């Protein structure tokens with residue numbers, strides 16, 4: 496597929512085949528994804544891959560520590576993410592400088608889009624998720640993050656059980672203004 500089509504056929508995938516994703520394939524895709532623009536070459540990212548049994552272990556560790564009144568809601572949200580054979584947490588170091596931090600979030604998003612498109616090329620489907628709980632100290636502890644790190648998103652990865660049509664976008668002619 497040419498790049499145009501790879502971008503246009505990438506869609507968020509909610510459900511997956513019960514088929515393992517080769518870790519070396521994920522590594523290969525990440526290895527190219529990081530050729531994203533990033534200011535001052537801060538390379539503001541690292542990646543935690545959660546797959547196989549580790550998905551259950553993560554869930555167990557997280558739920559064990561959660562207050563009782565949050566368990567039901569979080570379980571629902573987490574289960575929707577853990578249906579993917581592999582989940583990649585995009586992890587970013589926080590910056591002391593607000594402007595640097597915005598740039599780093601932008602760089603993360605660019606690396607993430609690279610990942611989504613390259614995965615599409617390899618026949619893999621994906622879904623970016625940012626549930627509120629990724630910001631909590633407890634979830635960050637369970638993921639074993641450093642104190643200065645955040646999860647910018649969880650990216651679900653796997654083989655789609657059905658192909659979804661791309662969602663309609665606003666025609667770009669409605670969005671362009673020629674500056675005069």
Ligand SMILES: Cc1cc2nc3c(=O)[nH]c(=O)nc-3n(C[C@H](O)[C@H](O)[C@H](O)COP(=O)(O)O)c2cc1C
Nearest residue numbers: 505506507508622623624625626627647648661662
């Ligand atoms: C930064 C970001 C965060 C997202 N978070 C969620 C999320 O928490 N839950 C969800 O269902 N989809 C999430 N999405 C996916 C969007 O809902 C999805 O990309 C959008 O509906 C367009 O659909 P498409 O990806 O199939 O083109 C997120 C996407 C982005 C870029």
